[in-house]
Amino acid sequence: MKPLAVIVGANSQIAKAMIERWRDHYELIGIGRGPSGPGALNEYWQSDYSEVSLARVALAVAPRAPTLVFCAVGHLHSDTQMPEKKLADLERETLSHYFEINAVIPAMVLKYFVPCLDRAASARVVFLSAKVAGISDNRLGGWYGYRASKAALNMLIKTASIELARSHRKACLIALHPGTTATPLSAPFSKSLPPEKLFSAELTAERLCGVIEELSAEDNGRFVHWDGTDLPW
Numbered sequence: 001m002k003p004l005a006v007i008v009g010a011n012s013q014i015a016k017a018m019i020e021r022w023r024d025h026y027e028l029i030g031i032g033r034g035p036s037g038p039g040a041l042n043e044y045w046q047s048d049y050s051e052v053s054l055a056r057v058a059l060a061v062a063p064r065a066p067t068l069v070f071c072a073v074g075h076l077h078s079d080t081q082m083p084e085k086k087l088a089d090l091e092r093e094t095l096s097h098y099f100e101i102n103a104v105i106p107a108m109v110l111k112y113f114v115p116c117l118d119r120a121a122s123a124r125v126v127f128l129s130a131k132v133a134g135i136s137d138n139r140l141g142g143w144y145g146y147r148a149s150k151a152a153l154n155m156l157i158k159t160a161s162i163e164l165a166r167s168h169r170k171a172c173l174i175a176l177h178p179g180t181t182a183t184p185l186s187a188p189f190s191k192s193l194p195p196e197k198l199f200s201a202e203l204t205a206e207r208l209c210g211v212i213e214e215l216s217a218e219d220n221g222r223f224v225h226w227d228g229t230d231l232p233w
Contacts, residue, residue: 129154
């Protein structure tokens with residue numbers, strides 16, 4: 001019997017590529033906003049990511065005790081909104097939107113899916129974060145809402161990892177930076193990048209799966225680069 005993996009944000013480009021790599025190794029449950037998910041999934045739940053919706057999915061998942069939870073939910077820009085370049089660009093509504101998607105929804109994923117984990121297994125909980133969330137690594141400025149909301153995500157992960165070490169001693173929870181990947185999220189900002197610094201979703205998935213497969217309880221609470229090294233908080 002295959003172990004169970006839950007993929008939140010299952011319709012993102014990176015999640016789809018991860019699902020293809022995991023399809024032979026896990027029973028896959030996907031969660032997303034769209035009416036349907038990738039065909040390789042064994043099960044798909046449409047969700048608006050409200051507490052009620054996530055709690056409903058977690059209730060159905062809990063008896064099956066997943067050993068992997070992967071969250072790819074995130075927001076950087078839209079057709080009408082781009083990352084802020086200066087203080088004058090800040091808007092309350094936009095900041096709230098960044099924090100809702102990049103921090104609040106992941107926090108609710110933690111709340112409802114960590115208790116579902118198989119306590120007897122070396123369970124892994126992985127959230128896609130971003131290198132630009134590193135406060136000590138910020139030398140360029142700008143991107144206020146994205147940086148701050150991803151930094152908030154990192155703090156949520158770090159804090160939850162301390163609790164996880166008490167409740168699920170074999171498990172680990174990490175923030176994982178995927179690198180700049182050729183997806184709609186990065187498209188407006190990747191045109192000037194040299195090819196060797198822009199990765200396909202398939203290559204990103206290969207690298208991330210390699211990192212995730214090697215995780216153990218000793219890695220709990222890390223902020224990890226796609227190459228497996230630590231990133232500065």
